[in-house]
Each structure stands twice: as structure tokens, then as C-alpha cells.
Amino acid sequence: MAEAFSRVATSEAKEFIAFHIGAQTFCIDIMAVREIRGWTPATPLPHAPNFVRGVINLRGAVLPVVDLATRLGLTQSEPTARHAVIVVQSAGQIVGLLVDAVSNILTLTPDAIQPTPEVASEIARTFVKGVVAAGDEMISVLTIQNLLPEPVLDAA
């Protein structure tokens, strides 16, 4: 009985990678994730938005790194080797997301994701697709597309 139930659940369920930034927990769809690597110092880009940490070398490719803490308006801490970069792919673009630590892989059915509670925070409404209750913790499900820097058009 229990087995049958779980099979039904997994057929619709998706996997998510959960990670911490400060005291909060977030997750993103695992299908977008290419790999997870440790933080290495990035080369800053001039004229870049403040949430773009710079670019790093990903096996020969130049990879921009987005500081998720800054992007989500949270307190930014100086990254160390213990911080993680989640490499995600979206619409042909590959970008690294800097987070404090990756914690878990979650399997969630669509109905487990509740709509984002009405809060005043602009950032919460822009990036959070929904929330999930995990024990006494709340995990925010992020949409990746909005997190990435807009492709900068050639102004020159």
C-alpha cells in the first residue's frame, strides 16, 4: 500500500536541490543543475550589476557567478572555499549560483508546493515560485530564469 502510494507520488514528483543562504533554505529544480563545485575566486567584471560576482574558469569556459545572497537581498558574506557554486543551465546560458551550502535533494509533488504567501517583499515575489514545508522549516522554491543577469546588450 505504502509502496504503491510512493510510486504514484514519484511519477509526478520532481527533484529539487536544497541549499542554504544565511538562515534561509531555498531549492531549485534539479533538471537545471549541471554540477556543483566549490568556490574559487572570481574575476570581477566592470560595469556589472552588484549581484554578479565575476567570472570563473569552468574547464575552459568563462562562467559568470551570481551571488544569490545579494540577488535575493540577503546579507552578503565574503565567500570562502566552503561556499558552493551551483552551475545551472537556462536557455543556452550557463551560470554559477553562489550559495552558502548545498544541503539536500528533495522529491516534491506539485501539490506539496504552496503558493508564495502574500508578503510585501518585491524580491520574494519576483524569485520565489512557491514554498514547501519541511518539518518545522520552510523552503522557498526559486525560479531560475529571473535569477540570471539579463543578457547585457551591446551599448557601444
Place this chain on the structure above:
Amino acid sequence: MDPMAAIKQTFFQECEEQLVELESGLLRMEDGDDDLETVNAVFRAVHSIKGGAGAFGFDELVEFVHVFETTLDLIRSAKLAATPAVTKTLLRASDVLADLVRAAREGGSADAGAVKIIADELSALLGGAPRQDDDGKVSVDSLDFEPVCISLDSIFDIGEPEAPATQDFILRFKPAVGLYAKANETLRLLRELGRLGETSVECDTTEIPLLTELDPEGAYLCWTIHLTTSAPEQQVREIFEFVEWDCELSVETADVGKLLEALQESLEPHEAPPAPIAVAELRDTSVATDPAPTSFAAPSDDHPAAARAEAAKGEGSGAVQATIRVDLDRVDRLINLVGELVINQAMLSQRVSEAGLSRASSVAIGLDELEQLTRDIQDSVMAIRAQPVKPVFQRMSRTVREVASMTGKSVRLVMDGETTEVDKTVVERLTDPLTHMIRNAVDHGIEKAEDRIAAGKPEEGSLRLSATHRSGRIVIEVADDGAGINRARVRQIAVDKGLIPAEANLTDDEIDNLIFLPGFSTASSVSNISGRGVGMDVVKRAIQALGGRISISSVPGRGSTFSMSLPLTLAVLDGMVVTVGGQTLVVPLTAIIETLQPKKESVHELGSGARVIATRNTFTPLIDVGAVLLYRDEPIEPTSQVALLVESESGAKCALLVDAIQGQRQVVIKSLETNYGHVHGIAAATILGDGRVALILDVDAIVARPRADMIVADMPAAAE
């Protein structure tokens, strides 16, 4: 990909090459080169296309090429003089041919009207005889030959549907001299027949004259082949597909009805006409001749295997292929790998020196050798991609012809430095902007004939397309001797369109460059030639996307020159590695003229905040790279820094302040646009020996920056 498609693709690739050969040969003929070799080269190109097209059954193409070939053959045999009018027609025929090839490739159809016009013109050159065998024309038996051909077609129609399991064919095959001249060989044809089934071959040698009368390049032999095969007649005929215009061929099935027997009888009289080949008067430069006594010995015996063995010997001495075709993706993968190798090698060197090994240690020496080798490999790999700009240039001559005839102008295209080599990607992506510039130059740059005469210039306009290597870049210029840019009008348009304020004080150069502004499009000049919705701003963007610059210089009444400077390769760059505000940057070495140590007394303030540096009594603007890239807020003391004297593509000089110079190195260019976007002042990125990303400075953007405030951000535009 199925094998047929692959072969077809090869055919079209070869067609492209042949078309290039054809056009360059015709252009040489147009220039008055009446060397027989040139005519032969042109003939060969057309002939190869015909052969392939026939094999794939592109009938429309074959029909046209045949007329074309016949015309060329007349010129080759000096029966038709290559007058300018004739070469013009031939050039237009080559354009049509290119269209037909494209139509065949893309499965569409060419402009039938245009094909017809040219085909008729060619036929007119032939003296009104559109489809004639080239040998037939000079020999008496051509009239006899035609009906044979037709009646055999009807045999074919009847014969094929009722083709039994095995069939006996009687083939009579009489090569004309042209067959040998085109380097075909009877032995191979016979061997091919042998592959279809049991053959017995008889050779009729009765026409061979006495040795004293024998023309070594003549054709005297006639074969009768009895073939028993399960293959349909069509397959038998296909063997002769390449030579059908150069021989008399009859294929009969031994067991078709009486009608055919009757026909066969009617053929007999023509079968052995007294040497119809008026060989002696036929030119024919080719050496291919039938080594008479030896070669028919083998096929005429009854053993196909023996014939095959004999033929195999002949094949072994075939031409050696000097080139190979390689998929571009493979080359690119190799280039990427070598790029990684360079980075890795640099990384290794750095680790070794960090480990405290002396430069004289065997490890360090080995690494030095490795570095040398890596560089050699890289150069060789890059050379694979290097291509002469010739094909692109040649395409332009067609554009000039078309636009000139549409506008009723007479324009001559002079090409210079077509052999200059540049990366294939650059060559490919050059076509569109160049086509547009050429169109513009012919349509707007060069005046109408009467205006030219009034201005005291030759009636024929001249357009010069040149390519040269200049300090590690390729410079391509399009220069016309037309009226030059009408600055008053350009300025007025720019003001009307709100691109510049009415009171703007612009130099002549700046006005000329207004045509590159987006939105600069003169409604009155939109014609069906230039006005295809592509403005000069698009040209500029295309060139910039290649890492190039475009500039224009114009002298009223004397013409305009568009000058494009492009990198030779999009993959590597020689750079100076510098430190700015704690960050490592790469400055392209080609931009750097010299390095300076600024002294207090040579740095002067100019206005508020701007500084210049004096070098040998010239004052050059001093730009703090760290401040431009926002690496630091506070301007710092120039004397503590190093200045790089750089020159931009436009010739503007500038001194860039950097903290320190680390060294010089070849770097692999990595795109920043792929995953991020364009960053002002940064051309691209690279990966250094320590594995970190370093940014490559866009010197031109940095130098142009102070000037950018004067004129609106940037200047692209539509037609003049």
C-alpha cells in the same frame, strides 16, 4: 547521412570550387589573357560540372552546361574569338550556372527566364545550332548520328519494361576524338561493362590508317560488345553517361522484335563510315590518346577478370590527391583542444616555477621545449583554418556586374591581394557586409556615365577591392572613384532625423561616419539594389562582431574608401599581461606602440580632471584604466604607474595607465558573450596559467571613450 546524399554533397562542394575556377578564368580572359591554358581551365571546370550533374540527373543543369561547354569548345578550338562581348556573355553564363547549381542543391529551380536568355545568347554564339555534338559539327556524319540517337531512345522505351531476367545486349561503341581529349578511356568503360555480366568484345581495327598517316591523337577504333547481363538497359547506358556526347553508341537487346532488327539494319551503313573523324583539323590539346595496339588486346579477349587486372594497373598510376576534405567541426574541435593544451602548458610552467625549480633544471628545460612545440602545433592548426579571401572577392565581381547592369553604369572591379589568408570564419562572415558595401559603392558611390564625363573622369567607374596583412590583422578596403560623400546632405539628414543636434560642430571625418548610425536611412536613396533593409549600421555591426573595425574616408569628387580591419583569427591573441587595481588584464599587443614610465614633469592637467602626457613633444591623452573599469574610485598618481602608449584602429593615440606589467603571452580568446554579455571596455576573456579568468581590454572602446561624449554614443547608418 545516406551515401548518396554524401556523394551529392561532395559534388556540390566540387561545383563551388569549379565555379570559382570558372569565374577566375573568365575574368582573366576578360582582361585579355588569351592563353590556351586559361581557356582550357575554364573548359575543364564546366566539363567537370557537366559530368557530375549528368550522374545525378540534374537535367536542367546538364542541358545548360552542355551549351556552355560547346561554346567554350569553339573558343578553345579558335573557331570563336573571345571578344569582350563574348566573355561578358560567358561571365553571365557562369552566373546563371551558379544559380542552376544552387537550385539543384536546394531543390528549387533557377529563374528559367534568365537561363533561357543566356542559353539563347550562347546558342547565338554557336551560330544558331543549340544542341550539337561538338565533334559532330565538324564531321560529315553528324546528320547520320542524330537519327540513330533518337531511334535508340525509342528502343529504350520499349525495351526496359519488358526487361527479362538476363538479356543479351549488342553494343557498338565508336569513340570520337573528343572522348580521349576529355581524358576518358575506353578500357574503363569496357571494364565497367564487364562488371555487369558476361562480355565478349571485338575491336574493329579496319579504320586504322598506315603509320605514316596516323594521327597520334586520332580515334580510329570501334568496339562491338556482346553483353549478357541481368542489369536493365538503363544501367548499361549509364556506363556511357559521361561520354555520350563524344561517341557513337548503340545499345541493342538481341531479342527485341523485328522493328528493332529493322532499325539495326538501318544502322549498319553508318556503322563503318570511312573515318568520319576529320581528326586532323580538330584542335585538341589534350594528350589522352588511345595506346592503340596494346589496350584493346586485353578487353577483346573473353575474360573480364583479365581485363580488370590490366585496368587496375592503369589505375595505380592515377593522379595523387593533394588535398583532403575535413569536416569543419573536427578542425574546430582540434583548435579548441590545442587551446586547452596551451592553457594547461602555461599552468604547468607556473606550477614548476612556484615549486622553486631553477630555470636550468631539466624539468624547466623540458617544459620550455614543450612550450615551443605547443606553439608550433597551435600555429599549424590555425593554418588549417586559414583561407584566402579569393572566393569572397570573386563573388563580389558578380555583385558588381549585376548592380552595374541594373543601374546602367559601367563599372570595373579591380581586385588586389586575393591570396591574403584569414580564418575561415572571418572569410565566411565577410560576404554579407562586403556585398552590401559593394552594392552601395556601385549604386551610390559611382556616378552615372554622363556625370562622370562631365566631371572629366573616364566613363567606366572603377572599384578597387583589396586585402592586405597589416600588423597582425587583415585590412580590407573597398575604394570607388565616384563622387565621394555629399557631406552637406549627410549632415542635413542626420539633423533631420535627430541623430545630431543642429548646431553640432563636426569634423569632415565625423560627418562621414554618420552614415554608420542606426536609423540613418535616406528615403530618397532606397532603390531596389541597396535598399534591402540593410543599412551601413548592420555592416558595421557585422564587422564589429568579428572583432573588426570599419572606417570611411572620402574626398569629394574623388571617391570614398571603406576600410575594414579584422583579426586574422578569432581564437588566439598575443597580449601584454598587466595588473590594474589588483586585477590581471590582457592588452592586445597589436595595439601597443611603446611603454612609458610617466615622469612628474611630463604629465599635464588639461581642463578639469583630464590629463595628458608629453612624449617627445606630442601630447597624448592619459587614461587611467583602473578608473574607466571602475576598479578604483580615486585617481592615483601617474608616476607610480606604467603607461602603455596605444593606437586604436582609427589611428587615435592614447596612453593607458596600468599598475604594472607582468609579461607577454599568447592567450586563447574566450567569449564573454556566450554566458554573460558584452562588457564595455572589454573585448573578451581568457584563462591564464593559474586557471583564473583574465579580461582582454578593448583598446578601441577605451580610447574612443573620451570622444564618445562629443557625438552621440555610436554611429552606424543606412545607405549614403
